[in-house]
Amino acid sequence: MWRNIALLCLPTYDFCMAAPLADPRLFPDATALAKRIQTNDTSVPEVLELHLERLQAVQPELNAATACLTDRIQQAVDTPPTGSWAGVPISVKETYGLKGEPLTAGSKRAPTLHPQEDAVLVQRMGAQGAVVCARGNIPEFAMTHETENLLYGRTHNPLNPERGPGGSSGGDAALVASGAVAVGFGSDLGGSVRYPAHCCGIVGFKPASGEIDDTGTWPLIDAEPPEPLLADSMLALGPLARSVRDVRTTYTWTANRSLPEPPPLDSLRLIAPADFTMTARERLIPAAVDYSRRQLEDVGLTSTRARLPDAGALYQAYLTVVVRDYASFLYDALTTRNGEALSWTREAWQQARNRPTVHWYLFRLLASMHALRPSAQTGWNAEAEIRQARRAIRTQLGDDGIVLLPTNGALAMPPGEAAAYMARPGIRGLFTPTIYPNVLNLPAISIPAWTHQDARSGLVPGIQLIAAPGNEAALFAVAEALEARLHDGP
Secondary structure (H helix, E strand, O other), rough: OOHHHHHHOOOOOHHHHHOOOOOOHHOHHHHHHHHHHHHOOOHHHHHHHHHHHHHHHHHHHHHOOOOOOOOHHHHHHHHOOOOOOOOOEEEOOOEEEOOOOOOOOOOOOOOOOOOOOHHHHHHHHHHHHHEEEEEEEOOHHHHHOOOEEEOOOEEEOOOOOOOOOOOOHHHHHHHHHHOOOOOOEEEOOOOOHHHHHHHHHEEEEEOOOOOOOOOOOOOOOOOOOOOOOOOHHHOOEEEEEEOHHHHHHHHHHHOOOOOOOOOOOHHHHEEEEEEOOOOOOOHHHHHHHHHHHHHHHHHHOOOEOOOOOOOHHHHHHHHHHHHHHHHHHHHHOOOOOOOOOOOOOHHHHHOOOOOOOOOOOHHHHHHHHHOOOOOOOHHHHHHHHHHHHHHHHHHHHOOEEEEEEEOOOOOOOOOHHHHHHHHOOOOOOOOHHHHHHHHHHHOEEEEEOOOOOOOOOOOOEEEEEEOOOOOOHHHHHHHHHHHHHHHHOO
């Protein structure tokens, strides 16, 4: 097996496959794998067997997968699929429905679901020949920026196992970054694709809400969708990958919107927000943003500064709407199959006795949401503020504006720190750039800045580019140009 590693066009792949952790740049992306398969330089069985081996090697260290889907892998080995990405290994977040696989949403208490078919996104990727090899770990109900739950435990960061991979799509980010799969698919309500990508040194993309069909994902597995809520328009499905080209390709196959030809880079404006409310913990993060600005100017973009809708005010409005729209649903979803509703006092006692039925991160979040339920007027005011800001930002961006921001104000944190930080009252300045595209419902992509890798931790900051819905082709073109400038370290 090891003699054939070179077939994957990766001179250092032998070392990576043997090591428990690795630099994501040392693994081929999905496009490269697919090309090698199509030209018969390798085979579907060999690619899948190598990735299964890699998955089994890193799982004890990372705990990134809730399940290794050996039946699906074996079926593809026995009867290789066809399509543009025939045999390319992918993973999906544990919130995605898979036929024949139980779905827990990371909850020990909530009833387990049993999907009757694959989620629509999985079906669309399957039509291209991709093979779902694993399910990525998540926090309970995918509601925190950590990846840990009572059923499957804690996931670790491939770049630094003493740090978390972010959340809520942290399991899939860790699988992609460690070389266990080529592409992962998650969901993003408050940075849950882009933040793990930032933490793990890979690319993460959040499209505008609704652009990728979420049918068959938790919680709507076998139920009719309810009347849409404003918070629903902040949630989107999206890919995690090792290259921008892989992200763009998956979008063309899974989205409801087709991509036009990208415009020339010199026809685009690069917008640096003026007076943006945020906090940067490490100096290398604003340095990486400034470096990225200069690189994009160098490839032809015209750099401008503009005062965009206020990030701090929108952060508060975002929290208000999410609490208003989701607090009751999340509480009700924890009713057991036997009809036992969650009791705050009983669960608090269980937590104190170290016998919880709900993970502490989610329990604390739900208690806060319950205590902070806004009045009807406060909720409507927040909704009006968000809708007005959405209209304003679309006018400011037009069809040629690209916003440049960091993905987050801090590198990947030690386990528990992100959840504790996000539980604080008030504006969480580290996460204002992360949540900004969600509240404004804008497509956004995070790209690793290897030029600014932290020497002590090995971690890499993410650079975020944001555009108006409909301008995804321009967004990908700018992201790919920047990716080439950020790929190599200092």
